[in-house]
Amino acid sequence: xxxxxxxxxxxxxxxxxxxxxxxxxxxxxxxxxxxxxxxxxxxxxxxxxxxxxxxxxxxxxxxxxxxxxxxxxxxxxxxxxxxxxxxxxxxxxxxxxxxxxxxxxxxxxxxxxxxxxxxxxxxxxxxxxxxxxxxxxxxxxxxxxxxxxxxxxxxxxxxxxxxxxxxxxxxxxxxxxxxxxxxxxxxxxxxxxxxxxxxxxxxxxxxxxxxxxxxxxxxxxxxxxxxxxxxxxxxxxxxxxxxxxxxxxxxxxxxxxxxxxxxxxxxxxxxxxxxxxxxxxxxxxxxxxxxxxxxxxxxxxxxxxxxxxxxx
Amino acid sequence: xxxxxxxxxxxxxxxxxxxxxxxxxxxxxxxxxxxxxxxxxxxxxxxxxxxxxxxxxxxxxxxxxxxxxxxxxxxxxxxxxxxxxxxxxxxxxxxxxxxxxxxxxxxxxxxxxxxxxxxxxxxxxxxxxxxxxxxxxxxxxxxxxxxxxxxxxxxxxxxxxxxxxxxxxxxxxxxxxxxxxxxxxxxxxxxxxxxxxxxxxxxxxxxxxxxxxxxxxxxxxxxxxxxxxxxxxxxxxxxxxxxxxxxxxxxxxxxxxxxxxxxxxxxxxxxxxxxxxxx
Numbered sequence: 001x002x003x004x005x006x007x008x009x010x011x012x013x014x015x016x017x018x019x020x021x022x023x024x025x026x027x028x029x030x031x032x033x034x035x036x037x038x039x040x041x042x043x044x045x046x047x048x049x050x051x052x053x054x055x056x057x058x059x060x061x062x063x064x065x066x067x068x069x070x071x072x073x074x075x076x077x078x079x080x081x082x083x084x085x086x087x088x089x090x091x092x093x094x095x096x097x098x099x100x101x102x103x104x105x106x107x108x109x110x111x112x113x114x115x116x117x118x119x120x121x122x123x124x125x126x127x128x129x130x131x132x133x134x135x136x137x138x139x140x141x142x143x144x145x146x147x148x149x150x151x152x153x154x155x156x157x158x159x160x161x162x163x164x165x166x167x168x169x170x171x172x173x174x175x176x177x178x179x180x181x182x183x184x185x186x187x188x189x190x191x192x193x194x195x196x197x198x199x200x201x202x203x204x205x206x207x208x209x210x211x212x213x214x215x216x217x218x219x220x221x222x223x224x225x226x227x228x229x230x231x232x233x234x235x236x237x238x239x240x241x242x243x244x245x246x247x248x249x250x251x252x253x254x255x256x257x258x259x260x261x262x263x264x265x266x267x268x269x270x271x272x273x274x275x276x277x278x279x280x281x282x283x284x285x286x287x288x289x290x291x292x293x294x295x296x297x298x299x300x301x302x303x304x305x306x307x308x309x310x311x312x
Numbered sequence: 313x314x315x316x317x318x319x320x321x322x323x324x325x326x327x328x329x330x331x332x333x334x335x336x337x338x339x340x341x342x343x344x345x346x347x348x349x350x351x352x353x354x355x356x357x358x359x360x361x362x363x364x365x366x367x368x369x370x371x372x373x374x375x376x377x378x379x380x381x382x383x384x385x386x387x388x389x390x391x392x393x394x395x396x397x398x399x400x401x402x403x404x405x406x407x408x409x410x411x412x413x414x415x416x417x418x419x420x421x422x423x424x425x426x427x428x429x430x431x432x433x434x435x436x437x438x439x440x441x442x443x444x445x446x447x448x449x450x451x452x453x454x455x456x457x458x459x460x461x462x463x464x465x466x467x468x469x470x471x472x473x474x475x476x477x478x479x480x481x482x483x484x485x486x487x488x489x490x491x492x493x494x495x496x497x498x499x500x501x502x503x504x505x506x507x508x509x510x511x512x513x514x515x516x517x518x519x520x521x522x523x524x525x526x527x528x529x530x531x532x533x534x535x536x537x538x539x540x541x542x543x544x545x546x547x548x549x550x551x552x553x554x555x556x557x558x559x560x561x562x563x564x565x566x567x568x569x570x571x572x573x574x575x576x577x578x579x580x581x582x583x584x585x586x587x588x589x590x591x
Contacts, residue, residue: 060468067438
């Protein structure tokens with residue numbers, strides 16, 4: 001078997017900013033002393049005059065971006081998800097969301113795969129926070145290909161977008177010629193009739209592996225990649241629920257308020273269906289290397305497989 | 313406009329403030345009245361703006377960081393011709409575009425939505441930075457309350473403005489001395505305000521009477537001439553200015569006058585207006 005190419009979506013984000021930045025001269029990137037970690041340092045190297053380091057002051061950075069956006073700039077603000085969405089929630093809500101300003105929030109180091117830094121830096125609440133803001137688009141790409149497409153789509157979209165990226169290198173799963181990214185449109189990665197696995201971000205690749213394991217047991221799972229959690233592709237979610245009768249959601253986020261919450265809200269109104277939510281079970285994470293952490297909290301292929309087997 | 317014209321305009325703007333808040337049965341008259349001269353000076357003298365083209369790209373910008381004093385901004389914008397003065401009585405009412413706090417999406421002339429304290433100054437820094445990045449010459453003004461500067465984000469923004477030498481930015485602090493819970497020095501003293509901004513690498517101008525147009529003119533002229541650093545104008549004002557029972561009375565921070573009080577307030581303002589006509 002050939003080696004699978006792996007790259008962290010934060011790195012893809014930094015690369016994508018440079019690519020898109022070549023076309024959009026009004027694209028500017030703001031950091032809060034984390035350019036090396038968020039990988040926007042790649043953009044800084046390419047366009048030093050369009051990179052603004054605001055120092056360790058995320059709330060001010062958010063307001064600066066809002067002001068820049070009122071004058072026609074397209075600002076990307078970057079920090080760890082904990083600060084970009086958490087510390088900053090009210091600034092994002094009032095200075096960006098309410099005036100519907102064209103600011104893009106590139107949040108890296110989301111979820112427990114942050115690893116060694118521990119629970120203080122492992123944000124499992126950002127999707128829930130961001131998707132409650134009216135007019136906010138929430139995107140969580142699963143790999144390098146999707147991240148690059150998502151950054152471009154975010155720039156082409158007029159209005160605020162929250163982009164969620166990870167620290168851990170993840171396999172490239174979308175490098176096929178017919179891959180097409182459209183905001184708000186889910187992607188069926190695998191057909192199956194017994195149940196539907198709906199995943200976002202890093203666990204998408206794990207779900208494909210879990211589906212292979214289930215297939216060996218005679219369970220055929222449909223796998224849907226929901227890169228855009230808001231607006232949710234409700235048509236696809238409802239159709240899949242009706243088709244397979246069971247739905248499993250998988251995310252590197254709290255099972256409260258994130259993808260699982262969004263899917264349950266839709267299905268309970270439009271097509272009541274039993275749903276198993278896999279994610280962080282209302283718990284904080286802990287320090288450790290990312291891969292063993294994902295294993296401990298059941299977010300790798302084996303954990304996802306085991307939870308689904310126990311449920312069906 | 314000469315000084316007398318500015319004074320007469322401010323008097324009309326004050327009537328608009330009191331009328332709007334009375335009609336809304338809610339709102340913030342005290343800090344709107346303390347800042348009326350600075351609103352008037354900015355929109356009738358200082359800023360490069362065009363009410364017929366509220367979004368013209370090279371306009372000067374104003375961010376009302378102390379967004380609760382929206383009645384002051386709205387009355388000024390209305391009297392400057394951005395929208396009809398009659399609309400002021402729709403303030404805070406269902407269906408009106410005159411939201412309780414400034415909204416750039418709905419209100420002509422509002423450059424930034426605000427109301428959550430401490431955030432407007434950051435947006436103003438972003439606008440000033442944008443002008444620097446694009447080599448544009450517009451200037452940016454932002455008005456803060458003296459209570460508002462208790463918010464930590466104000467000092468994040470001040471550090472940024474100083475570090476970036478945003479000399480196209482003027483931060484104005486309306487030092488009327490009162491916040492909802494009482495005197496600012498009793499609640500959590502922000503004094504000395506001037507030394508704080510100096511420490512953040514601002515050129516600081518203390519204005520002894522921020523309700524006096526001559527002193528405001530001198531301050532804004534000095535700010536315009538200041539290069540290489542942002543300017544902070546710390547102006548002493550009278551909260552509730554020109555309405556007898558509201559002056560320096562914290563109870564009128566966020567309370568609307570009833571019908572009887574409204575009549576007294578308007579009579580007070582008429583008297584001020586008449587005195588100006590004698591000049």
